[in-house]
Every structure is written in C-alpha cells, then in structure tokens.
Amino acid sequence: MKQAMIRTLAALILVLPLLATAQSDGQPIDRIVALVEEDVILQSELDQAIDAISQQVRARGENLPPRSVLEEQVLERLIMQRLQVLRAEQTGIRVSDADVDNALNRVAQQNNLPLAQLRRVLESDGIDFEEFRRDIRHEIMTSRLQQRVVNSMDPISGTEIDILLASDQFSSEEYLLSQIVVSVPESASPEQVQEAQSRVEEIYRRLDEGMAFSAAAISYSQGPDALEGGDVGWRNASALPRVFAEAIQGLGPGEVTEPLRTPAGFVILKVRDVRERSEVMVEEYRARHLMISPSELISPEEAREQIQNLRRRIQQGEDFAELAREYSSEQSTANLGGLLEWFPAGGYGPDIQEAVDSLEPGELSEPFRSPRGWHLVKLLDVRQTDRTEEIRRSEAREMLSQQKSQEELDRFMRQLRNESFVEIRL
Known part of the structure; x- marks a missing residue:
C-alpha cells in the first residue's frame, strides 16, 4: 500500500506543471486515464491514439465498436507500450538521435518524400513532429527490448528440425x-x-x-x-x-x-x-571468373587494358583457367582457375549475375567494371536444381524459431x- 501511494504521488508530481499550465491558459484540464509505474497516460494521448486507430479501421472498410470498447482496447495497448519503454530504459537500452534520424529517413523514403516534406505533411495533419520523433524513439526501444527477449532463447538445434520434419506436424x-x-x-x-x-x-x-x-x-x-x-x-x-x-x-x-x-x-x-x-526449383550457374583490381602498381586504365588483353588471349585459344591462376586478383578463386562452382542467382552479386544472364553456356563476357575492378566471366553451364528439401529445413527452422x-x-x-x-x- 505504501509503495502504491509513493508511485501515485510521484505520478501526480510529474503532471502538476502540466495541470497548472492548462489552468493558467484557461484550457480544460487534461485528466489522467492511467497510472503506469511512475508514469501517466493522459486523456489527450488516449484520444489521439483512438483517432489514429479509427482512421485505420475505417480505411479497412470495417465498423467501429462503441467508443467505450475502443477506449478500453486502445488504453491497454498504450499501457503495454509504456511498460515496454520503461523496462527498456531500466535495462539500459538507449536510442541515439542518429538512430531516430535514420528511422525517420526510412519512413520518408517509403513515402517517396524528402524528410522536410514529411515533416510538413505531418504538421499539416496536426501531428507535432517532436512527438512523432519521440514515438519513433519509443518504437525502436520496444523493438530492441523484444529482440533482447528473443535472443535470450536457446538456438534451434538440428535435432529439433529433424523431429519436426519427421513428424506429421510439418x-x-x-x-x-x-x-x-x-x-x-x-x-x-x-x-x-x-x-x-x-x-x-x-x-x-x-x-x-x-x-x-x-x-x-x-x-x-x-x-x-x-x-x-x-x-x-x-x-x-x-x-x-x-x-x-x-x-x-x-x-x-x-x-x-x-x-x-x-x-x-x-x-x-x-x-x-x-x-x-x-x-522449389532453383536455376543454378557454373562459371569461371577473372578480375583485375586497380592498386598502387596498376592504375584503373592499366587494369582495363590488361583485362581487354586477357580477353583477346582467351578468344585466341589460351586457357581461361590458366590465365585466372596467373593474373586474377580474386584470391579466393584464382587457385581454382577462377571456377565459380554451382551457385544460385545473385550468389556472387549483381554485377556478375548481370553478366551471366547475358551469356549462353560456353560464351565469354565483354570486360565489365564493378567497384572492385575489371571482370571477365565465362558461363560454363546452367541447370535446374530441386531445393525443396533445403527449403523445407530452412522453413522448419524458421517455424520453430517463430x-x-x-x-x-x-x-x-x-x-x-x-x-x-x-x-x-x-
């Protein structure tokens, strides 16, 4: 009882300046609708949340329940959001201004708007931008708290996956x-x-x-x-x-x-x-790859000239694999003669995939450039592979995890x- 009284007094102390301001301005007092630990939820917060939810429900073409029912539902959601934010703060979860800025930029990009215009749109709809920033910060904190809870679980084992796949549950x-x-x-x-x-x-x-x-x-x-x-x-x-x-x-x-x-x-x-x-059938590719990267010893122009010269030599009959072993800057494949063993679409990045997509088996690409250097690719073969079992195991792992x-x-x-x-x- 004593602890509850202390919390109540603390909550009232927090809201007294707001009440005093409202009274001095001649505005209606913004009453408390819930005490949540040492924090409070005000009627204005509840009203704003109800308005937002009501718009979403109407947009889905659904009927709204009575106001009293909606108030109860929305208030419970606000309480759980507030409790999660408070727990995140208590456990040391912090969100920097840079984190909030990045999230705001993503919101703006998703709506095809510059950030400044997003702010104007929000304010024209009656949404205070600083409050919107605060809500974004709280959402990030809540997300990190939930992720921490999930990360504390034991990882899914291969045995669990085998049991699920062997059962009639899958x-x-x-x-x-x-x-x-x-x-x-x-x-x-x-x-x-x-x-x-x-x-x-x-x-x-x-x-x-x-x-x-x-x-x-x-x-x-x-x-x-x-x-x-x-x-x-x-x-x-x-x-x-x-x-x-x-x-x-x-x-x-x-x-x-x-x-x-x-x-x-x-x-x-x-x-x-x-x-x-x-x-699940997946197209896979087998190819050879050779790269010349600019360095302190090789300028970008010299790298381009070298890759063009190597292409001419391959066309004249020299072995791609031998030239890759001797000249390729891609150390992970040079010793294999530039071999890219069977890989799915995009397995070696968009630049190589674009070149592969333009070739028939046995064809050699034109030299092409990426941020890493100049490249040649020779497509060796293409096949369709049944990845159903691999996908089933991946799905089983994901299902168990979810x-x-x-x-x-x-x-x-x-x-x-x-x-x-x-x-x-x-």
Whole structure:
C-alpha cells in the first residue's frame, strides 16, 4: 500500500506543471486515464491514439465498436507500450538521435518524400513532429527490448528440425488466419477462468449470429493484433501450437474454430484463406571468373587494358583457367582457375549475375567494371536444381524459431503486465 501511494504521488508530481499550465491558459484540464509505474497516460494521448486507430479501421472498410470498447482496447495497448519503454530504459537500452534520424529517413523514403516534406505533411495533419520523433524513439526501444527477449532463447538445434520434419506436424498447407484472444492471468483462480470462458463463449455466440470476425476482434479481443481485426497473417500449420494446428485442419476459407483453451487463456481462430506450398526449383550457374583490381602498381586504365588483353588471349585459344591462376586478383578463386562452382542467382552479386544472364553456356563476357575492378566471366553451364528439401529445413527452422519467439514474447508480456503497477482511471 505504501509503495502504491509513493508511485501515485510521484505520478501526480510529474503532471502538476502540466495541470497548472492548462489552468493558467484557461484550457480544460487534461485528466489522467492511467497510472503506469511512475508514469501517466493522459486523456489527450488516449484520444489521439483512438483517432489514429479509427482512421485505420475505417480505411479497412470495417465498423467501429462503441467508443467505450475502443477506449478500453486502445488504453491497454498504450499501457503495454509504456511498460515496454520503461523496462527498456531500466535495462539500459538507449536510442541515439542518429538512430531516430535514420528511422525517420526510412519512413520518408517509403513515402517517396524528402524528410522536410514529411515533416510538413505531418504538421499539416496536426501531428507535432517532436512527438512523432519521440514515438519513433519509443518504437525502436520496444523493438530492441523484444529482440533482447528473443535472443535470450536457446538456438534451434538440428535435432529439433529433424523431429519436426519427421513428424506429421510439418504440413504443406499454409493458412491466412485471424484470432480473438481472451486472456487468463497466470495463477488464475477458478472464478477467473470461468469468467474468461463465459466471455469467449459469448463472443463465439455473437459470431454464430453473424457478427463480423474483425469487428468482434476489435471489440473483444485482448490479443496484440486486436485493433487490426485480429489479423495474424499467413502461418504454416507446422509453426502453430498443436492445439491450433489440429483445430484448423480441414477448415476452409471463412470457417471459424470453437473456443480453444491455451496456457494464456482462450482463442478463437478464423481461416481466411488456404494455400499449398509447391516444389522449389532453383536455376543454378557454373562459371569461371577473372578480375583485375586497380592498386598502387596498376592504375584503373592499366587494369582495363590488361583485362581487354586477357580477353583477346582467351578468344585466341589460351586457357581461361590458366590465365585466372596467373593474373586474377580474386584470391579466393584464382587457385581454382577462377571456377565459380554451382551457385544460385545473385550468389556472387549483381554485377556478375548481370553478366551471366547475358551469356549462353560456353560464351565469354565483354570486360565489365564493378567497384572492385575489371571482370571477365565465362558461363560454363546452367541447370535446374530441386531445393525443396533445403527449403523445407530452412522453413522448419524458421517455424520453430517463430513459434518459440512468440511463446517467449507472450510469456514476457504477461509477466511484465502482472508485475507492474497499473491503475486505470478511465
């Protein structure tokens, strides 16, 4: 009780200057809607977040739930964001101004705008640029915190991959899923479990009566993707917990599972689409390569002349491999006569790939330049290779990694929420 009182007083001290300013300017007081550790969330922050989410929901052509429901959902997201930022700060995660600038430049590039124009666009929409910078900084901090959590896990072993591939869990089908989550606290009482079960059964009843799944997710789901209509994205059945994989097996687009019990609560899944993974055939190339790099002893012009001379000698019948051993600056392949053993497209970079793509087997390229020097390439052969098994192992590793990462992040989020002081005043 004493600790909670100290936190409350600290939070009030933080917000008093703001309240005093609002009163002196004759503006309405910006009330506190939640205390989060020693920090606060204000009504204005909640309103701004609700406006942003509302625009996204309308853009997807979906109906908004009642304001009170949306407030509850958005406030919980703000609380979790704030808790993650606070934990990141406590554990020494820092984000430099240069990191923020780089992120802002990427945002500007993605929108095909110069950074200065991005700022004008944001401000014309009523978004304070410094607040936008702060939000970007917090997103980077949160991302680094989550990455730290994931990195703390044990790596996926080859044995785990073999077991998955040998089991009937590794499916060739992929599902586009949405979910509705009703959480149950860790160490929940039987009453809390029963309350959650009643809630998920009521949601399931409303879905059965025709309520849109995305609208139900926005209104009722406690998952991190609730405000996106519960969109999970494409998932291979093998990457899902067994209870989920078994529940969706045989379901077609538009079908919904019954409520599923999980360690974290209850989940309803919707299958939005299904697709089959196909055989993976990859084009591979075998070639020889020779490079002359400018140096203190060879000027760029001399390197160009030397590569042209070597091309003439090869055309006149001299052996490419012998010339590569004698003259090539590419030490990793010179002793092999410049041999580039079977490699996939782009395996040796875009410059060599562009030259290879212009050749038929047996043909010699024209000299071409890259930042490293002047090059010759002779294409020896092309083949189609079945990479299905290699891709399957890679996918199995990725599936196991995603599954374990998501489970660890879910566990971390629940623990963070349960351990933290949060007082909702909505």
